[in-house]
Amino acid sequence: MRFSQYYIPTLKEAPADAEVVSHKLLVRAGMIRKLTSGIYTYLPLGVRALERVSRIVREEMNKAGALEIFMPTVQPSDLWEESGRWQKYGKELLRFKDRNDRDYCLGPTHEEVVTSLLRGEIRSYRQMPINVYQIQTKFRDEIRPRFGLMRGREFIMKDAYSFDRDNAGADKSYEIMYRAYENIFRRMGLKFRAVEADSGAIGGNFSHEFMVLADTGEDVIAVATDGTYAANLERAEATYSGPEAPLSETAYEEVSTPDCPTVEAVCKLLNVPAAQIVKTMLYNADGEIVAALVRGDREVNEIKLKNLVGAVELNLVTAEEIAGVSAGNIGSIGPVGLNVRIFADLELLGGNDWIVGANKPDAHLIHVDFKRDAKIEAYKDLRQVQEGDPCPRGGGKLTLTRGIEVGHVFKLGLKYSEAMNAKFLDENGKEQFMVMGSYGIGISRVVAAAIEQNHDEFGIKFPPPLAPFQVSLLNLDIRSEKAVAKADEIYEFLESEGLETLYDDRDERPGVKFKDADLLGSPIQLVVGGKGLDRGIIEAKDRRTNEKFELSLENFKENFKKWQADVWAGWGL
């Protein structure tokens, strides 16, 4: 593609409202423009990037046996009533009415539509397994859209749905998708990790998220030092393998702790480490008040607690709700004499001399032994893991690192098939529910994540498989017939090699071309100019390392191919 005939409106400055680097660079590189909050138009170069991502996803999905379909964005409310999500989905579901006053929504995901489709198509176990997917626009009315393409309201997603006759089949479908996802992200040249994710009510290890590693990621993941275990922070297991403490012989007593609403303040006043204090967190779990106990230097993992009590909604209680169960206030709630279900974190088994709130203002209890002094319903893993915690699978210690969720594979089980009555006849002529799985990849988010992971102060560094153009070819000397002829020749060669090339033939000064090439991020830059030609060379730059090379015009094609292989190898390709 000749730059002069293309449209790439690069900007020197990023728009004021862009906060994260991928957003700034996508706008500066002329790939996207914002229409309104969380909603973007893709310019030609942006579309190319999306296509690069989609192509890889399509190829691997097809290879894995999935079939591409295309479902509507506008969905009738009755389907959502059937699945129960019309009530449950909340405000992220954008709802509206048509002229006949019928309710519709814009699809934030397509379980309902696909289940309704396939329950009408699949009659027999012989028709399964089947996996259908689409690449399509989704709409989620996010509370706070931000970070450009990272968390938009309208975005492009690949979503696949598998249908199987039984659990074993569904597990197999899941496995196939998991492998396909590994292939997809490996092929893209991204540094990524599959991590165990929270799978809510379904349980088991049947949910994995695929994370692109980047310091700017919104998610935190825990990875074992030996690499065998990786999990989303929400899910990462905290273990306690120490001994159980014996019953204490010291009776607890009350101490006065005025003006101590925080663990930190209590520590300071009583001169004890936070690890000796246990905080009592009260939650409203679907209307029931429950207490969670964790050490003062730990944090409650609300997802774990939610799963433990089987709640749909879990929120910290309000001051009024506290008044209903404890005479204390925030800072002085404690488990002794507390008349709600109390769950304690596993590691609290290891102690019998805790400091807790006294359930009266400005007072704490010391020397508390929960087994003796409180009524604990269960000791479970309730806390968030921390850097350095032991790996739950014996893989050393856990390290916390950041990532961007770009893919999610999930075993749905019978959730939708039961709710929406999606049945088939098994080999015994008996009706069975289909066992489902769902598998998503945020196509537009992959583009943003690739940039978050790969950029520098000058611009984007696209991994070759995702780059809108693999090569930026700069002709610095468009008035020299010799240079033009040489540049044209190299352009032809590159295209014949299957390398998509952005040929900068504009009547611009060299500086402009260099800056634009760096900003746009093609992995390879080739420079044709009078100076080099006089010396019989073409200059080449590896955008990943910014290293410069001289490729001799003698045997140029071979020289180039060899060098290109090195550049690709640098990307792990």
Added chain:
RNA sequence: CGGAGCGUAGCGCAGUUUGGUAGCGCACCUGCCUUGGGAGCAGGGGGUCGCAGGUUCAAGUCUUGCCGCUCCGACCA
């Protein structure tokens, strides 16, 4: 939802305190000149100052309401 800020040319911003001719840089157009890291000179086009109302001889500036956008926070006892 709560809190803060912003809205002036395509982009980045000044001007609002103290009401009095609509500005700067980039980008764009014309010409000259220039060509190895976002050149220079000269000339030029482009604005309902977010919208609506109010005060005033006069409103980008004061005032009221609305709209939009951005950021922060989502409560660890």
